[in-house]
Amino acid sequence: MSDVLAGGHHFDTKKLTFIGVLVSLGIVFGDIGTSPLYVMSAIIKSGKEAKMISEEYIEGALSCIIWTLTLQTTIKYVLISLRADNKGEGGILALFSLVKRMKTKWLYLVAIVGASALIADGVITPxxxxxxxIEGLKQIKGLDLGINSILAMTSVILVIIFVVQQFGTSFIGKFFGPVMVIWFLFLGGFGVVNLLEHPEILKSFNPYYAYKLIVTSPSAILILGAVFLCTTGAEALYSDLGHCGYKNIRVSWVFVKIMLILNYLGQGAWLLNNYGMVFTGTNPFFGMLPHYLIIPAVILATAAAIIASQALITGSFTIFSEAMSLNFWPFQQIQYPSGLKGQMYIPRINWGLLIFCLIVVFYFKESVHMEAAYGLSITVTMMMTTILLIAWLWRNRVNKIFIAIFALVYLSIEIGFFSANIIKFFEGGWITVFLAGFVAVCMYAWYNGRMIKQNFIKFVKLKDYVSTIKDIKLDESIPKYATNLAFLSRAKRDDEVESKIIYSIMRSQPKRADHYFILNIINQEDPFTYKYSIDEVMPGTVYKINFLLGFKIDRKINDYFNQVLFDMMKEGIIPDRSSYPSLRNHNIPPDLKYVIIDNVYINDFLLTVKQKITLNIYNFVKYIGSSDFKAYGLAPHNVLVESVPLINNPIREKKIVLEEFKRYDS
Incomplete structure (x- = not known):
């Protein structure tokens, strides 16, 4: 499978290539690659609160980092999760698409919660x-930067990042890989420089020191919450599987992990000589650097942060795009400003993320205060991924003992990390719960609201109405509505159609046309399925078009249907010129009209309280999405949006009695 990525690089994601490794470094590891900026700072903050900063504390914390990276990132994600691909695609929603047909019906809730938490991560990470x-500038002597200055610079950079999304990032994207290579070499290089002063810090590789710290420390739960931040980019690693391929990711991870550990060890070695400075608020990352390198380091760190932010923003767009295909989110207009498949832009999502990012920045004011919210969001996502992985392993008939060990180990680890982060709920974790909860409730309501409405929609046999449609076509007393008339349908059976379509053709306003097309999207498990089929229900008049689309394929029905019409005209199935003589003489193609039907009426007495609440939220979420004709890529000039009753059941069985009927002589 070939893919197109930042900078227009073409490479086979199934093969290990230099370009593939370089691209992986640029778009996969930005999040986890910037973790040294704040992880040790968070750990030291936890130690200060417990008044236990010591050599044993630092060695134990480093040991926790090393083994968290090994167990969580290396074993769970790089070695196991990357195997759980859907035709080369990864991520929690791709994983869900592999197990959604299992009898365990509640797995969709796991996918919704995990995806929502990952979207919250897309707000916190940038x-x-x-x-x-930017806070690294505070380490420069004589440069007195207050909180307001830091907030202003951070806000400006964030605004720029989100504003440029609409113009595409293909040009600057080609620099992501080289910049991240420089960044990781910078991390490892200065880690080694400081490590050489205290080589005894290498004993942190012994897991005993991690165990000792956790068991003996009275604030172990706080320490774990800070340690977990070192592996926060692991979920993004899995999500970007389709962009780079597992071979490229695995090889590049070896380099990344070495550089990260060297930097953490270097920060630890610096701390052994500078206990006192931790109480002044000095960030160990910048503290271990020579003063003359602070400004270059800030510039490089900011570049790496922008790359990490870009990866999370793109990832958020991808999640919403996949959620639309899985019926977790209303369809929204998707643009491709760079002309590249992998670089999408969803306007409403983009500006929504920016607003929430700015709210987070001005609420917390300092990065150290964001850690609780950050850790909680990604912990929830990892737990949900673990549950789906267990289902995937079970579905693939993996050895049950292995599944049990995997479940025990990783659920224990992640529940522990979750506990360490949830206790910080009132310190900022509530932000994550609010953001993820809002998205999750919207997804739940949209998914179940559609199911509720689907239960009330009546389906009829299309062939039962063929003779009536034929008569309408021949009835010249009815003004011709269009030459080609297309309706959007969600009927699952080939021989059925929603009664609302028949209602629109015959009762709402009789619609005479030469050809009627029933367009239906059938979601496929293969993420890149891109096909269509035609069922000729009534020769020369009624056709049912099924678009077989994977969840990675956009729902640009207008483009796809135009191609179908072109193919049918080329084969002589339908005329390629207008049915009106005056237009046909000038080779004008036939006109086309779409009808989108919205169900707007449900009798409340037919619904439970839960269903009423769900549908109320569903209607709210509907306004978040684009109008149907925009979402499907339709031009408004040839679209009719109709409202028809969803159900016509009488509210009362008792018949109203005629009181009087007065007649007047003319």
């Missing part, structure tokens, strides 16, 4: 990484 890099 805010945290950009602010943490």
């Amino acid at each position: 805010s945290l990484t950009v602010m943490a890099s």
